Amino acid sequence: MDSIDLEVLKTSAAWIAAGHKAELVTVMKTWGSSPRPIGATLAICDDGTVVGSVSGGCIEDDLIARVRDHGITRDKPEVVSYGITADEAHRFGLPCGGTIELALEPLGAHSRIAELLDMLEQRRLVERRLNLDTGAVTLAPAVAGNILERVGNELVTQHGPRWRLLIIGAGQLSRFLAQIATAMEYHVTVCDPREEYRQGWHVDNVQLVHAMPDDLVLEMKLDHRSAVVALTHDPKLDDLALMEALKSDAFYVGAIGSRLNNTKRRERLLQFDVTPEQMDRLHGPIGLYIGSKTPAEIAISILAEMTAVKNGVPSSMQVNHAAAPQPPSDNGSTCMVR
Structure with missing residues (x-):
């Protein structure tokens, strides 16, 4: 999978350019069973529109409801957890009592999403560092490695060009x-x-x-x-x-x-x-x-x-065609072993 979904980034950039408030939600950590992996992302617009996924639907519903009831009011990133208690796990549909930690990042020109997309179009591997205290973002060339890690007060994500x-x-x-x-x-x-x-x-x-x-x-x-x-x-x-x-x-x-x-x-x-x-x-x-x-x-x-x-x-x-059992009728003339 791409480190951060391209559609989420492109949609976020379009919302920012149109003057909307928006938030980027990133899965930072999971415990137990979780429907989405670390690095999965979701973006939510101030009108409640969502692109991407962080849980398969359960947590998304809660995030959408909060935005529709209160709007997007954060001016700095916030780290939140879902599913810590058994009741919450049941409420949010997390399997087997799983817990998920999310970074909620308010987006704007300072987020440098458009600049990141330009770098990806040039087929560059990019490291994005988000300061979780201030929301400041830095972009730098990356060496292939972890999709996501937290270093002190920074969330470090790696973004690659499309496959x-x-x-x-x-x-x-x-x-x-x-x-x-x-x-x-x-x-x-x-x-x-x-x-x-x-x-x-x-x-x-x-x-x-x-x-x-x-x-x-x-x-x-x-x-x-x-x-x-x-x-x-x-x-x-x-x-x-x-x-x-x-x-x-x-x-x-x-x-x-x-x-x-x-x-x-x-x-x-x-x-x-x-x-x-x-x-x-x-x-x-x-x-x-x-x-x-x-x-x-x-x-x-x-x-x-x-x-x-x-x-x-x-x-x-893996069981590839070369290693698969060869049917008696296969005389080597077929395209693949089936």
């Missing part, structure tokens, strides 16, 4: 993959130099590029928040792009194909200047084993594997 997904090939499967990835807040680019595949291909908020995939991989300067998925089945398009992607910092590089085709692909790439260590980063046959058969199910399988890799799930806890 990016480059899909090679504008086919039916890429359409489903792009739609789901967009809903997961990836910035999705689809690349296909073949005009016959690009005609009629469209997904809202997805950029369709006419270029050679390997050239685009180099142009995009893939970083640790980038993923590449090759779906064309055409070695002339997939192989060169995969070769460049495997040399990059992309957190995930995968290609569709059967076990047999995946073996042949690896043999071809090793004949170029791809090292065995780089080759070990290639995911193929692509996706986690979920018994997928339809393009939509295969897209879910791919994104499940991407998510597991992004979140640091050990490979020993």
Whole structure:
């Protein structure tokens, strides 16, 4: 997940620009069971409008009611807790008596939300420090690490640019993959130099590029928040792009194909200047084993594997297609093991 939801930041900036009062609510700490993780955010406007979530609905209702009854009156941040007693846990719907600690931050020009968004557009990793006594905010370059921590009287949050997904090939499967990835807040680019595949291909908020995939991989300067998925089945398009992607910092590089085709692909790439260590980063046959058969199910399988890799799930806890039991009827000609 992003350290702080992009939609929350963008909506907050729009409210500030329009002259509204608003508050940013951030989950600082949880005890026991909690429906939302540390770093989850919510923004609330002076008219009671809410974007984001910190509890799945129960605490949001209380925050909205307070704003509608009393308005937004804070001029400095405040740290509050919900669910400390059994009665409160029952009242706010926190499971198993869980407790959640929130930072409530009144927003304004001093919050530097618009400046933070500009830095994220430049694909910079940013550390935001909020002084919990005064509300003063500082922004600085960050080194990848904790999403959130409290240091003395400062709440330190880390904000990264949007995760990016480059899909090679504008086919039916890429359409489903792009739609789901967009809903997961990836910035999705689809690349296909073949005009016959690009005609009629469209997904809202997805950029369709006419270029050679390997050239685009180099142009995009893939970083640790980038993923590449090759779906064309055409070695002339997939192989060169995969070769460049495997040399990059992309957190995930995968290609569709059967076990047999995946073996042949690896043999071809090793004949170029791809090292065995780089080759070990290639995911193929692509996706986690979920018994997928339809393009939509295969897209879910791919994104499940991407998510597991992004979140640091050990490979020993994943069952990918390469490790799944092979049905007797599979002669190696199918796209994936199901």
